[in-house]
Amino acid sequence: MPEPAAPTPAAIGRAEQTRQRILEAAFAEFASYGFAGARVDRIAKAAGCNKNLIYIYFDSKEGLFDAVLRGRLGLIAEENPLTPENLPEFAGKTFDFVMANPDIIRLTAWTKLDPDTPDPSTRGDKVSAKVAAVRRAQQNGELTDAWDAEFLMTFVMSLATAWVPAFPYGSAGIDRARIRAQIVAAVAAVVTATPTVD
Numbered sequence: 001m002p003e004p005a006a007p008t009p010a011a012i013g014r015a016e017q018t019r020q021r022i023l024e025a026a027f028a029e030f031a032s033y034g035f036a037g038a039r040v041d042r043i044a045k046a047a048g049c050n051k052n053l054i055y056i057y058f059d060s061k062e063g064l065f066d067a068v069l070r071g072r073l074g075l076i077a078e079e080n081p082l083t084p085e086n087l088p089e090f091a092g093k094t095f096d097f098v099m100a101n102p103d104i105i106r107l108t109a110w111t112k113l114d115p116d117t118p119d120p121s122t123r124g125d126k127v128s129a130k131v132a133a134v135r136r137a138q139q140n141g142e143l144t145d146a147w148d149a150e151f152l153m154t155f156v157m158s159l160a161t162a163w164v165p166a167f168p169y170g171s172a173g174i175d176r177a178r179i180r181a182q183i184v185a186a187v188a189a190v191v192t193a194t195p196t197v198d
Contacts, residue, residue: 019057021047026054026068031103034110035065035117062118069111072104082130084137087156088188092180094160099176105164146194155190159183 025046029038040061044051058064080093098105111117131149138145143152163179 018049026064031107034114036114082133084134085142087191088184091156091160091187092184095180095183098161098164102164105161144191
């Protein structure tokens, strides 16, 4: 019996385009409805493909959600790599990124709001890696060790993402440049201040 023919480059290209359309449609669906409210049939329709293809590419709805979340979190890390020795600018760039991509914050919020939402273990790994990078910078004397590394990262990320339009207070009418400057200044003040708590 002859060996099956290898897929042509054109077929591989079409398959990857379909996979990317599915990921984009799934991102919009999960960001809008959360994991529990998202429907695979709506994702397939928005992606212009057969619903079965989603299961072929991603095995399950959970697998699709995992791929979407990993991809989006990877995009954040790629666009804005952590620079622990310059946390103020990292905070400013994080603010810029999430203001330009508010649905990413909405998507990650679903992982905490909906108990049925799978939370990929790599998300925790990425957070742990950032905290470890801050801790190393503290140990190397590049960053104040007056604050716990976990506190600094939580403070920076909370402050940088608080103005996202997906959040309840919204961002209508805010002066983004001014808010960004205040975020950078606030983080700079914290990393140079000595806390009065033990």
